[in-house]
Amino acid sequence: MSNLNKMKSILIEKTLKLDCGKEISNFPLAYETYGNLNEKKDNAILIFHALTGDQYASGINPITKKEGWWNYAVGPGKSFDTDKFFVICANVIGGCMGSYGPGTIDPFTKKPIGTNFPVITINDMVNAQYNLLDYFKIEKLFAVAGGSMGGMQVLQFVSNFPNKARVAIPIACTASHSAQNIAFNELGRQAIMSDSNWKEGLYDEKSTNPDKGLAVARMAAHITYLSKQGLQEKFGRNLQERSDLKFGFDADFQIESYLRYQGSVFVDRFDANSYLYITRAMDYFDLTKQFNGNLSKAFKDTKTKFFVISFTSDWLYPTSENKDIVIALNAIGADVGFVEIKTDKGHDSFLLDVPDFLSTIKNYLNTTYSNINERGI
Amino acid sequence: MKEEFKIISKFIEEKSRVLDVGCGDGILMEYLSKNKVVDIRGLEISKEKVKKCLSKGLAVIEGDAENDLKQFPDLSFDYVILSQTLQAFMSPEKVIENLLRVGKKVIVTIPNFGHWKVRLDLLFKGEMPVTKNLPYQWYNTPNLHMCTIQDFYNFCNNKGINIYKTISLNGEKISNISNSNLKYKNLISELGIFLLEK
Structure with missing residues (x-):
């Protein structure tokens, strides 16, 4: 288990009040980083994983020995170019790759916490991960991005912290988990x-x-x-x-x-x-309801530049649900781009080698980063 | 950048909010955001062109004007641009109504079906015209509702839409269109550029 010892983790000491009403403190949040944080600390990208992902987005996952879940997108010269950007990815709370979750050993019983673990939400996950900004002393992220449940975290992050990311890329997701899902x-x-x-x-x-x-x-x-x-x-x-x-x-x-x-x-x-x-956290996710039925209000004060992406063959988080996010953003004049990528690879498209998808994100991030630096946009 | 876009960009004041409907590759959007410091959004139906725009970091959404304009609130833009696409809509009338709802001012350009070459084609050849600006055959044209500068003038007058300014473009030649020279300009213009307000 030597690899487990090498796993990076922060201990979140301060109390986090969960949506269920319970409070947690002194809990671990496991993370991994790729690339280097520059001196200005303006090149950080926080990536959120989906249901069964973990912090090992790129390269070889040291625990499973398999490729990281977003190896197509994250790495040197890739969409999230780690020669240029500092990519952070954390295991969500509730997860099982070193972050506080039902598998964490209870120090008193010496057994896994199991179903004594509190029910958590996407909001709780995002609030826990926000501590990484403090840890790395990052005033403002360049971008937040993620697909599926990762996309839900993107939406919740911008809603909770409207001026903490310049760019937000929610992919193949929804603002409100559907009955089918x-x-x-x-x-x-x-x-x-x-x-x-x-x-x-x-x-x-x-x-x-x-x-x-x-x-x-x-x-x-x-x-x-x-x-x-x-x-x-x-x-x-x-x-x-x-x-x-x-x-x-x-x-x-x-x-x-x-x-x-x-x-x-x-x-x-x-x-x-x-x-x-x-899965419970995903089911409970309803950003629209959090704002009394008006999704636009979730993004009311944000200056963040959004890029929403869906896939033609994704029937789990279909284009219509992604478009609802775009519509809500346009209703308040937010800066939003949207494209539906043509592919037959279904919802999994965001994890796979879909060249149109990968190259559009790469160009979008690189151009936007240089625009911000050169023109101060 | 083509002459048409230069004329459009002259209409637009600095620091305004602009929506480019049918923004294509985003050439006009790029020019405006660099040179006029405008806050600009685009709407484009072609996935390929949307991807090109997004690759340039432009805020463009994939969609079409007949279905997707409704998501923009009333008067949420200072200018809305519609360049050479009015004729391709199922219902140009409704699109114009929506453009005028969303924008305080609307810039519409139309390929002029009243141009003399078009008239001659029909008169002498008895065939639907195929020209540089209108390169399609009758059976594969996306242009469902061709009109002339005169037609569009009449349309605006009937609808009570104010025409602030009309520019004629014939090759590289730019001139103003007014009530007095309308008949003539309708004969020699390849393109009409209208600045409208409700």
Whole structure:
């Protein structure tokens, strides 16, 4: 576990009042950084991860030994160019990669906190991460960015701290989690909670975990991240290492085998209780309701420059929901750009090699950064 | 930058708020934000062009004027620009109404179907005109509602829209259009540039 010791983390001493009413203090927030903070401290970008992400956005994740979740976008010469920008990414509270979450060991019981962990929200996650600005003594971030739940955090961040980021890039997200998305999350949670190893969330990580439930949750969710066309083109009705149907319930089809594999590798790196807590936080996210039904009010005082991005084949966070954010911003004359990127890769597009998407962000950030420096815009 | 954009930018006062509807590659937007220090937004239907604009850091949203103008509040811009796209809308009348709702002043440019070459094509060849500014065949043209400078004049008068200024562009030649020379300018102008107010 030497890698765990190398994990960077800040201890947040001051009290954070959570939306549920409880208060937390002296809790860890694990983070990673890429690139260098310049002398003026004006080149920092805070990236927010999605449901199953972590702080290891770029390069090789030292824990899983796999590529960071946003390796296509973050790195030298990439969209978030770490030769130029200082990229910070933290594991959200409720997560399972070193930040305070249900897997954190309770110092008194010496067991994981489990479902005694308070229910957290996107707002709580963002407020916890704000401490990173103090830690790095950054007066104002150049940008905040993220896709899916990361995009929700972008919206909440700008709403909470209207003048702490010059640029905000919410990608493939929503200002208000839809009934369909709550439904899919509930399906995942029920899969976990139906696993007899879940034990009301008080399982001990060292022995038996609700792996089967978590794997099913992941399989179901994974389908929602892809498009029908993408699935059809990649798998069709292809059979898995066999020439005929076997008239049984093994994985006859490649798509079945693929989903089973996705489920099995997921349980090695993710905690079932974290999955419950984070999906709950997404379900509770309704920025429109936070402002009494008027989303524009969430951004009333902001000077932040927004760039909203959606994908044609994303049916989980469809263009219409992303456009609602644009409409709310235009209603108050905010500085907003918007494009829907054409791709058949579904909601997952923001994590994948989608050249149009990656190059547009890169150019947008680089031009905006030099405009700010040269023209003081 | 093309002559048309130079004329448009002369209409626009410094430090104003501008919306460029159908902003294309954002050439006019870039020019205005660099030289006139304006706060400028763009609306563009082509994904490729929107990506180009965003790559330049311009605040452009993908959308079309017939559906997406409604999200902008009343009189939220000092100027709204519509360059050579009025003829491509399903309902130009409604688009103009919306432009005048959103902008305090509206700049509209129209390719003039009253130009003598167009008239001659129809008169002598008996064919729908195909010109430098209107390079399409009748069966593939995006231009659903062609009009002449005279037509647009009449339209504004009937609707009670104030025409502040009209400029004729014929090649590189720029001239003013007034009531007295309208018939003539309608014959020789390739482009009409109108500054309107409700």
